[in-house]
Amino acid sequence: MHKRYGERTIYDGLDFQVRRRERWCVMGINGAGKSTLLKLIAGASEPDSGTVTRGPSVKMGYFAQHAMELLEAERTVLQSLEDSFPQAGQAALRALAGCFGFSGDEIEKKCRVLSGGEKARLVMAKMLFDPPNFLVLDEPTNHLDIATKQMLVEALSRFEGAMLFVSHDRHFLAALSNRVLELTPEGPHLYGGGYTEYVERTGQEAPGLRT
Ligand SMILES: Nc1ncnc2c1ncn2[C@@H]1O[C@H](COP(=O)(O)OP(=O)(O)OP(=O)(O)O)[C@@H](O)[C@H]1O
Ligand SMILES: [Mg+2]
Incomplete structure (x- = not known):
């Protein structure tokens, strides 16, 4: 597929496939086109030409880089879950909230007062309620504390x-990837191993790494 924004070409004939059980991490500097790729795959953006095809049994869960900003400020945690799953019963949604760390009265908190980590947990609860078999995650751990991040890594x-x-x-990256897609100015590089093997092979770490 091809994708450009004005004069800026992001993808010029990218041909890329994700298969069953593959866990790709996408690496590249700020502005390399990582989020653009995830949006294209999630259907949140369209390629200029070419196609994105999903297998018939694919059920996708998408965590956008700015997903937390889309929560409605005046809705409570419980209302927000009800908005997403109008068919689900209150008991199921309360249980779901509990699994993601909202205990007791916390589900009555409005989204506008939630901390970054609480918002991220709410978005993740929505993403995982009806279990997907393909997860597309754009910087899901940015607002999570160490314990919550650890919990997410274990779950994933x-x-x-x-x-x-x-x-x-x-x-x-190290715990969850078994494939690496590196977006560089020369084009995409694909590695058949995970992040740890990538580091061993190339002698370099991902750009913009936080630890
Ligand atoms: N809707 C848009 N209109 C114009 N330019 C855009 C648009 N979306 C993204 N871009 C530009 O395309 C490039 C790639 O953006 P993208 O968000 O995919 O980068 P990224 O690799 O996810 O970066 P980061 O690490 O900062 O999240 C950037 O230069 C960005 O400014
Ligand atoms: Mg991005």
Whole structure:
């Protein structure tokens, strides 16, 4: 597929496939086109030409880089879950909220007062309620504290579906990837191993790494 914004070409004939059980981390400097790729795959953006095709049994969960900003400020945690899953019962949604760390009265908090980590947990609860088999995650751990991040890594390491994600967290990259897509000014580089093998092979770490 091809994708450009005005004069700026982001993808010039990118041909890329994610298969069952593959867990791709997407690396590249700020502005390399990581989020653009995830949006194209998630259907949140269209290529200028070419196509994005999803297998018939693919059920995708998408965590956008700025997903947390889309929560409605005046809705409570519970209302926000009800808005997303109008068919689900209150008990199921309360249980879901509980699993993601909202205990007791906390589900009555309005989204506008939630901390960054609480917002991220709410978005993740929505993403995982109806379990997907393909997760597309754009910097999901940015607002999480260490304990919550660890919990997420453990949960995702048990996830059996395919993944495509962007992260600047070394532990997240090393624990969860088995493929690397590196976006460079010369074009995309694909590696058949995970992040740890990538580091061993290239002798370099991901750009913009936070630890
Ligand atoms: N809707 C848009 N209109 C114009 N330019 C855009 C648009 N979306 C992204 N861009 C530009 O395209 C380039 C790639 O953006 P993208 O968000 O994919 O980068 P990224 O690799 O995710 O960066 P970061 O690490 O900062 O999240 C950037 O230069 C960005 O400014
Ligand atoms: Mg991005």
